[in-house]
Amino acid sequence: MTLTLYHCPDWASTIIRLALEEIGQPYQLHDMDWDAGDFDAADFRAINPLGLIPALKTPDGPIFETAAILLWLNARHGGLAPAPTDPARAAFLSWLMFVSNTVHPTVMALIHPDRPAGPDAAVEVARLALERLAEQAGHLETLLTTQSPLWLTPAQPALGHYLGILLRWAAYLPEDLNLRFSLAPFPAVTATLSAHEATPAARRVSLADGLGPYPYTAPEGPP
Ligand SMILES: N[C@@H](CCC(=O)N[C@@H](CS)C(=O)NCC(=O)O)C(=O)O
Structure with missing residues (x-):
């Protein structure tokens, strides 16, 4: 194929x-x-x-x-997330759509605030996006500390990598250092992303795409 x-x-x-x-x-x-x-x-x-x-x-x-x-x-x-017949898929789908429909656009607003707002309102849009992203990361932190789902571990790595890439952009792309997302208040999210960035597949992609040794927990841009 x-x-x-x-x-x-x-x-x-x-x-x-x-x-x-x-x-x-x-x-x-x-x-x-x-x-x-x-x-x-x-x-x-x-x-x-x-x-x-x-x-x-x-x-x-x-x-x-x-x-x-x-x-x-x-x-x-298979192997990326719960199979269609797995009861865990119900929760997985909910959180996948949350990441795709809510976290992803919030990160885009943070890193490209001028796109929805124009240059004059960009700082305010980025500030609000950062505030919302922290709330959203808080929901993920609660999920991880209360339920530790298998579909947020490297055993089923699709969603963890999706989140890792989004949060890395949020942490290093905003030019204003005060408007950068920090993982520090979210230890369970940090531990999850740390496990995902250490998989052999993630190491291969980090090398190929120039993401640095710790693409999610200590992001560096491509050279
Ligand atoms: N909702 C889309 C968003 C994809 C997206 O924003 N892609 C960006 C790259 S990170 C892009 O292609 N940008 C080109 C452009 O804005 O014209 C998805 O989930 O795949």
Whole structure:
């Protein structure tokens, strides 16, 4: 089965690269170049009409949206999250959608506050996004301390890597140091991300994408 991932290092496609490496599924990378206009090119818009990565070309046709791709990969290959018949899937789906629909846009507002708000309101938007992200991380902290679900461990690593990549961006991308997210108040989230960044698959992707030795708990940008 040939899979092609449309990719830029340390963009959201890295979440899918991590999943592919975790399941050991061979894949090709299609490197995307923003400056060259690849996101607007007709051949890419035929894969994802929204012009965003990740997008994955599969034998079933193209798939886009991070959560959709993770669910498709898990249904096809297993090992990333609870199987469709596993009762734990109900809770997993709820938290996957929370991360995808709530945490992901909050992080985007924090790192690109001018996009929804324009340059004049950017600082205020980033400040609010950071406040909301801390609340959201608090929900995850409570989940981990009260339930320790298997689907937030490296045994089922899809959601942990998704969260790790989002929180790494929030921790190092905002230029204003006062508007950077810190894991410090969230020890259970930190322990979870520390376990995920240590998997052999995460180490391979960190090396390939230039994410540094501790991509989630001590993030560095690609060189
Ligand atoms: N909701 C999408 C968001 C994906 C997304 O925001 N991708 C960014 C890269 S991190 C992108 O392609 N940006 C290109 C652009 O904004 O034109 C998902 O979950 O996959």
